[in-house]
Amino acid sequence: MKNGSRLAALSGVVVAGALALSACGSDANQTEAAANAPEAGSIDCAEGSVNAAGSSAQKNAVEEWSKAFAAACPGATLNYNPTGSGAGIQAFTEGQVSFAGSDSALDEEEKAAAQQRCEGSPALNLPMVVGPVAVAYNVEGVDSLKLDSPTLAKIFAGEVTKWNAPEIAEQNEGVTLPDTDIKPVYRSDESGTTDNFTDYLKATAGDVWKWEPAKKWPNDAGQGANGSDGVTQLVKSTAGSISYVEYSYAKNNSLNTVSVKNGAGEYTELTPESASKGVAGAKIVGTGNDVELEIDYTAKEAGAYPIVLVTYEVACEKGLPAEQAKFVKSFLTYTSSADGQKILTDIGYAPLPQAVLTKVQASVKALS
Amino acid sequence: MSTGRAGDKLFVSAARGSGLIVLAIVAAIAVFLIWKAIPALRENEASFLTSEEWNPNANPAEFGIAQLAYGTIMSSLIAMVIATPIAIGIALFISFYAPRRLASGLGYIVDLLAAVPSIVYGLWGLIFLSEYMDDAGEFLSTLLGWIPLFSTDSPGRNSMFAAGVVLAIMILPIISSISREVFLQVPQANVEASLALGATRWEMIRMSVLPYGRSGMIGASMLGLGRALGETIAVAMVLTFVPGINWSILENGGNTFAANIANSFAEASETGRGALVASGLVLFVITLLVNMAARAVVARRKEFV
Numbered sequence: 012m013k014n015g016s017r018l019a020a021l022s023g024v025v026v027a028g029a030l031a032l033s034a035c036g037s038d039a040n041q042t043e044a045a046a047n048a049p050e051a052g053s054i055d056c057a058e059g060s061v062n063a064a065g066s067s068a069q070k071n072a073v074e075e076w077s078k079a080f081a082a083a084c085p086g087a088t089l090n091y092n093p094t095g096s097g098a099g100i101q102a103f104t105e106g107q108v109s110f111a112g113s114d115s116a117l118d119e120e121e122k123a124a125a126q127q128r129c130e131g132s133p134a135l136n137l138p139m140v141v142g143p144v145a146v147a148y149n150v151e152g153v154d155s156l157k158l159d160s161p162t163l164a165k166i167f168a169g170e171v172t173k174w175n176a177p178e179i180a181e182q183n184e185g186v187t188l189p190d191t192d193i194k195p196v197y198r199s200d201e202s203g204t205t206d207n208f209t210d211y212l213k214a215t216a217g218d219v220w221k222w223e224p225a226k227k228w229p230n231d232a233g234q235g236a237n238g239s240d241g242v243t244q245l246v247k248s249t250a251g252s253i254s255y256v257e258y259s260y261a262k263n264n265s266l267n268t269v270s271v272k273n274g275a276g277e278y279t280e281l282t283p284e285s286a287s288k289g290v291a292g293a294k295i296v297g298t299g300n301d302v303e304l305e306i307d308y309t310a311k312e313a314g315a316y317p318i319v320l321v322t323y324e325v326a327c328e329k330g331l332p333a334e335q336a337k338f339v340k341s342f343l344t345y346t347s348s349a350d351g352q353k354i355l356t357d358i359g360y361a362p363l364p365q366a367v368l369t370k371v372q373a374s375v376k377a378l379s
Numbered sequence: 380m381s382t383g384r385a386g387d388k389l390f391v392s393a394a395r396g397s398g399l400i401v402l403a404i405v406a407a408i409a410v411f412l413i414w415k416a417i418p419a420l421r422e423n424e425a426s427f428l429t430s431e432e433w434n435p436n437a438n439p440a441e442f443g444i445a446q447l448a449y450g451t452i453m454s455s456l457i458a459m460v461i462a463t464p465i466a467i468g469i470a471l472f473i474s475f476y477a478p479r480r481l482a483s484g485l486g487y488i489v490d491l492l493a494a495v496p497s498i499v500y501g502l503w504g505l506i507f508l509s510e511y512m513d514d515a516g517e518f519l520s521t522l523l524g525w526i527p528l529f530s531t532d533s534p535g536r537n538s539m540f541a542a543g544v545v546l547a548i549m550i551l552p553i554i555s556s557i558s559r560e561v562f563l564q565v566p567q568a569n570v571e572a573s574l575a576l577g578a579t580r581w582e583m584i585r586m587s588v589l590p591y592g593r594s595g596m597i598g599a600s601m602l603g604l605g606r607a608l609g610e611t612i613a614v615a616m617v618l619t620f621v622p623g624i625n626w627s628i629l630e631n632g633g634n635t636f637a638a639n640i641a642n643s644f645a646e647a648s649e650t651g652r653g654a655l656v657a658s659g660l661v662l663f664v665i666t667l668l669v670n671m672a673a674r675a676v677v678a679r680r681k682e683f684v
Contacts, residue, residue, distance in 0.1 A: 095645030097436075192533075199620030201436060201646035226646065227434055234537070234631045235620030237642045244505065245619060248536070 065099020114203020169232025199235030259359025419653025457543025535631030561595030
């Protein structure tokens, strides 16, 4: 059983590695980790090696951070295993890892299990990365496309089936749309990205989207592919396809992305800035030092890109062995610092808006 | 070098122990699978054997193996249909037709296919083979469209058929190398006798080699089938996911037991993991049945051995 998932992860790594390599050559923003490293002395360094696991959506961010962290703090290694949010939380509550990355905050059941793991003190959801969800498409000769939420919902529900359908044409005057089939692609595995994307459709598309938000894709329009790299690969190789995938994957594979209409009624292109603004309207629903967020997809923030997900680090407020606790605190202090957040923009994520970041920094200070 | 009674006894018990260990391991695997699967099966709201839905992490959990069983068996059958004749052809060519020098080299190259890791087959199928699969599907559906299996108006790149082709290449070396071993066992006297009576090479193969090797060839293809049934990562990479059973093998999508376990394990909840183990149990049973059937077939053909 273990082997299966490990192999699947490995295949992901192989594909992702190939993609990353091909991206490196063309991306002038890919700087050496050392150049991104914070000033020595600006971090309260920890020693040793710590294991973490979880969300694959934040894999690239955590890797970049651990490189920079190791460069600034000799003798500190963080091993992050992108097993998926569910498996990461499971590993965390079973005590195999010191903290977990997750695309969704802990639910009640998980909170109870995590509290046990933290020797009675609560586990905190700490938002750390804004992961914009791009709507990527592959249509010959169309390199810019504007869509609003009801149209997206119709496409992904299989109701709009041609690229030159009137719903699409009226939003894209001046663009020559071909008379070909739309081939929607979705994630076949359970994923936080699907959860957030269906959440967005449910919240904004009105009656068009009939399904509840879930980690598993709810309908049978189009076809599914496994993992973000599987989806990216399928969109790249299938003419007429459209899918939703984390921004970094769309960016690294130079896929075209849709400008989505936001709550203020403007079509917004996806950039790190517009994604950050998308989180600005989020409500903090966590209590105490828990910073669980609820994103408002209908926020009327000007210039905000509406489809964003926040991925969390889940860590014990107290109750880890001293050495691990020091390491986790030191690492998260760095990732939530201005230096740490600055890295995100180069690798396809967006930084947290200042209001949320201030709260996260305060919570990280409270770790011990 | 004396082998007294003590040596005899020791050897008997060692041999018996080895046999029992295998039985114990199989039994332990079965018990483990059942024990892990029962809680999830209790929570299942759908029919485990006939539902095509796979949603064990939802509340209420609903999952059934119909689609997985269909995908597993169909992709393996496609692989068998493609691979068996080719593999036996290769074995016959190497054993009876090829010049001696070519034969050893060729046998070696075919065996090399078995050494390629399955993830490489998966990548190859995903990146290279799928490029051509929609055109191949187009061709097959115009040619054989009157058979329901091949009728489609939108042949896809990531179809059951594509998975079957990749599997066929993977099981080719198993079938061909075992068949070759079997052909080597054919009594030289029979071969020479038929040639002496004026048989052509093909008649000789038909009259003395094939009847003699039949049970061995069936055994070989069953081993290949076993490999195809359990193949995980190559299938997981080539197939895309489309819910439900689709009888048209040229259209996108499908799912198999092993691929489903590999793809869903990472995000599975407690119940989800139990459900995956339960599906693994079914695969275990199917593989056992296939092996038993193979044994029965081989046993029935005893008179040729």
